Amino acid sequence: MGIKMLTRPAQPKTKFLYFMTALFKRVFALGFAMAEKYYIDTSIWRDYYEDRSDGIRPLGEFAFRFFSYCIESESIILYSNLVLEELGTAYSGDEIKKIMGIVSDLLEKVENPSEQQNSDAKRLKRKSRA
Secondary structure, three states: OOEEEEOOOOOOHHHHHHHHHHHHHHHHHHOOOOOOEEEEOHHHHHHHHHOOOOOOOOHHHHHHHHHHHHHHHOOEEEEOHHHHHHHHOOOOHHHHHHHHHHHHHHEEEOOOOOHHHHHHHHHHHHHHHO
């Protein structure tokens, strides 16, 4: 069971829709036998809470559906101090608790990545684009 990172990719709209469709197909094809872990990026939390849209895609709805799936499948939602800090630039502590309240029973705090982990991630990202 690996950790999945859910972020909104900076890709053309059609690729993003393909990504979301593939994600939901994969998630629902897995069934509910094994809880998965997902690290949720700050933008996903904000998409959900602000019910954001980019004019074409209902990003808030995508986030809501994903969180609904996590609740049903009892998946683990990972977050870190970095996410809390980033949310703290726009929201109060009470608002952050409200934002994360939809999945409060599923939350698990993780440490911020080390410099080595960051450089490994950047290296893998460059490699995957080649």
